[in-house]
Amino acid sequence: MTTPALLPLSGRRLPPLNLGASAFPHHRATLRLSEKFILLLILSAFITLCFGAFFFLPDSSKHKRFDLGLEDVLIPHVDTSKGGKNLGGFLIHGQGHDEHRHREEEERLRNKIRADHEKALEEAKEKLKKSRDEIQAEIQTEKNKVVQELKKKDSKPLPPVPLPNLIGINSGEPADPDIREKRNKIKEFYLNPWEGFRAPNPGNTLRPKNKKVIGRNSQMGATIVDALDTLYIMGLHDEFREAQEWIDKNLDFSVNSEVSVFEVNIRFIGGLLAAYYLSGQEVFKIKAVQLAGKLLPAFNTPTGIPWAMVNLKSGVGRNWGWASAGSSILAEFGTLHMEFVHLSYLTGDPVYYNKVMHIRKLLQKMDRPNGLYPNYLNPRTGRWGQHHTSVGGLGDSFYEYLLKAWLMSDKTDTEARKMYDDAIEAIEKHLIRKSNGGLTFIGEWKNGHLERKMGHLTCFAGGMFALGADGSRDDKAGHYLQLGAEIAHTCHESYDRTTLKLGPEAFKFDGGVEAVAVRQNEKYYILRPEVIETYWYMWRFTHDPKYRQWGWEAAQAIDKYCRVSGGFSGVKDVYSSSPTYDDVQQSFFLAETLKYLYLLFSNDDLLPLDNWVFNTEAHPLPVLHLANTTLSGNPAYR
Secondary structure (H helix, E strand, O other), X not given: OOOOOOOOOOOOOOOOOOOOHHHOOOOOOOOOHHHHHHHHHHHHHHHHHHHHHHHHOOOOOXXXXXXXXXXXXXXXXXXXXXXXXXXXXXXXXXXXXXXXXXXXXXXXXXXXXXXXXXHHHHHXXXXXXOOHHHHHHHHHHHHHHHHHHHHHHHOXXXXXXXXXXXXXXXXXXXXXXXXXXXXXXXXXXXHHHHHHHOOOOOOOEEEOOOOEEEOOOOOOOXXXXXXXXXXXXXXXXXXXXHHXXXXXXXXXXXXXXXXXXXXXXXXXXXXXXXXXXXXXXXXHHHHHHHHHHHHHHHHOOOOOOOOOEEEOOOOOEEXXXXXXXXXXXXXHHOOXXXXXXXXXXXXXXXXXXXXXXXXXXXXXXXXXXXXXXXXXXXXXXXXXXXXXXXXXXXXXXXXXXXXXXXXXXXXXXXXHHHHXXXXXXXXXXHOXXXXXXXXXXXXXXXXXXXXXXXXXXXXXXXHHHHHOOOOOHHHOHHHHXXXXXXXXXXXXXXXXOOOOOOOOOEEEXXXXXXXXXXXXXHOOEOOOOHHHHHHHHHHHHHOOHHHHHHHHHHHHHHHHHOEEXXXXXXXXXXXXXXXXXXXXXXXXXXXXXXXXXXHHOOOOOOOOOOXXXXXXXXXXXXXXXXXXXXXXXXXXXX
């Protein structure tokens, strides 16, 4: 068998080798043309190699050594007094090079390397003499120096901005002793879990049953930030100052961590802005602006619709893997307006305002099936994803922020009000129904049909309808106030029909089942605030005592069934007389649930709704009296 040639042989077969005399051809006097060509090719390659060696091999006389890791690597050197010339800022050798000078230079470099090497050895010996604790302390000191330098670099001075006219940030003390006692009881609820965060590294979330903190080494401190304004509103000023000190010294956003843009905006930026407006302490404003800058890369998409998540360090964004075809979520990219408008106000930088207004303009141009906003929008294509519409999870706070953008602008942002009114009319037509038992509920639109299920998250809508009643179309204020009352009643029934008198995550209206959870994974309660939020708004607008009564019933149930040794825990089944704890105290329990309960038992002069608008995490932001409703360029206010 013949081994195949590396080059083709044009189909010729090599003859077998014969060692006889006749196998050797006679000597030729001349070379064939092909052989001459090969020799010429070899000769030309040899000449090229020689010239290359002459011109391109390194010349130690032209450059300093570059393999020593020195500061002056590959820097040409020349003495211009000896024939060198300057070309474009670089020194180039002339013909008269001083070899003696070159040798001295090399000797100097060798001596420098030797000295540096000996110094490093001495330092290493000194390090080895120290204990492990001393070495770790030195490392931590160096780390702290780097962190402080980064903080100084990020701490850009912000322009002085006058605070809006702030009304009702104190007082609210009720005259009725019974109401005052209940109010004080809510404050006691708050202080019990707060003790779990009074530590040098408070972490993000409390495990109250085991008295542990999730994310103890985290530099974000989610619950501290989310709970700040509640401390201030409750008059817990010592605790507030303690939290402020931790935020000033420890809150750091230069971490390699992927976060939810939506959650960070409503909890951190909203919480910091509210704390700034309530207290006037600049540190909260500075921290809010620093964090907001970390979120801006999330908007770098083909449509300007932000990614759901962004890495705070790299700025790389992405969407949730479970969202429809890589879509962004309506309730997430639609719940930025309040905080971003305030950021532009406080910084004088229109970039934040422009980001959220771009989202609004894009949504206005899009077709909406049945006038409804689907929950999913692809940030690459600008097309709707799955046609699923909900006033609960995935959609809820988008509608809330349309209304609150109008309220926050002192009712001058008529564009936002029109979008809200249009959306509510479509929701009332397609999603709101009455059950056979007479309960008004808000279902979900899925694939062309209505699912007769309502989530705990949807219960916020009762308060939203009441809040938006004034200023509604066709003098329908009374209609929407009544609609809010009906939703509040339905949500109260979802609580009252459980064993623990706490509401399930979702409840059905099918057949004979009304306001009751059917599936096991919908029977849990995780200290959510939406029902109590609606009670508070309905109390503010009607002063009907049943809302305070319903709120107190919920507070007693929370105290009885959710309180554990280190705080308050969610429960896994509200229909069981022996509840199992999930051992998680969500940050919104302090930020929202207890805040709304405290306000429910306070007078109306505490954070009056004519002057304050609450973001979707219950952080109060003041009404801004806009002189220019378009906010083009730098925002203008009076």
